[in-house]
Amino acid sequence: MAEQQFLERVLFSEEQLAKRVSELGRQISADYRGKKPLFVGILRGCILFYADLIKNISVDCTLDFMCLSSYSGTGSTGHVRTMLDLRESIQGRHVVIVEDIVDTGLTMEYLMKQLKDRGAASIEICCLLDKPGNRKVEVTPKYIGFSIENEFVIGYGLDYNELYRNLPYIGVFKKQ
Ligand code: 5GP
Numbered sequence: 001m002a003e004q005q006f007l008e009r010v011l012f013s014e015e016q017l018a019k020r021v022s023e024l025g026r027q028i029s030a031d032y033r034g035k036k037p038l039f040v041g042i043l044r045g046c047i048l049f050y051a052d053l054i055k056n057i058s059v060d061c062t063l064d065f066m067c068l069s070s071y072s073g074t075g076s077t078g079h080v081r082t083m084l085d086l087r088e089s090i091q092g093r094h095v096v097i098v099e100d101i102v103d104t105g106l107t108m109e110y111l112m113k114q115l116k117d118r119g120a121a122s123i124e125i126c127c128l129l130d131k132p133g134n135r136k137v138e139v140t141p142k143y144i145g146f147s148i149e150n151e152f153v154i155g156y157g158l159d160y161n162e163l164y165r166n167l168p169y170i171g172v173f174k175k176q
Helices: 014-031 047-055 106-116
Strands: 007-012 038-041 060-073 077-084 094-102 122-130 143-147 170-172
Touching: 007 014, 014 047, 014 060, 014 122, 038 047, 060 106, 077 106, 094 106, 094 170, 106 122
Parallel strands: 038 060, 038 094, 094 122, 122 143
Antiparallel strands: 007 170, 060 077
16 A cells, blocks of 8 residues: 555554543443443444454443444435444443544434434443534534544544555545
């Protein structure tokens, strides 16, 4: 991969990500002591963040995943669909949604509506990145890794047309 071809600049290095993710893990562990939270990863963008976050959770917890789809290229289509639903019931559970990035908020709004009537004891959102300047609907993640400007980013699980998820850092995508 010739990085200069697709990368404007590195936004968060591997070290910065590791430090912030471990802080989030410690904070969530403290907040959920004795509650056995269920971590719901939103595929596929969450994968690297989810794995690193879970390693920093020090309370008993269970894991599940959903796959939602709304993006094409560098823009949200606004039409969110569930491609894969949860295997576990969330009845009575303390749910922590683990998302890569909250942008317009449409995906999280859709997900909250989907999960609302399933009887969870609580539902909170943990996102690695937040783009508050681009919100179209009100969504308030409780745990946020970093707030960023309205730029399209790649790496550490985030893709452009399914590429670049494997980069260990997060960078600003260079438009061709
Ligand atoms: P929202 O519904 O909040 O607009 O967008 C949520 C989803 O859009 C995220 O889960 C992510 O998959 C995708 N997304 C939003 N902003 C970016 C971005 O800057 N880069 C990448 N790769 N995906 C993004």
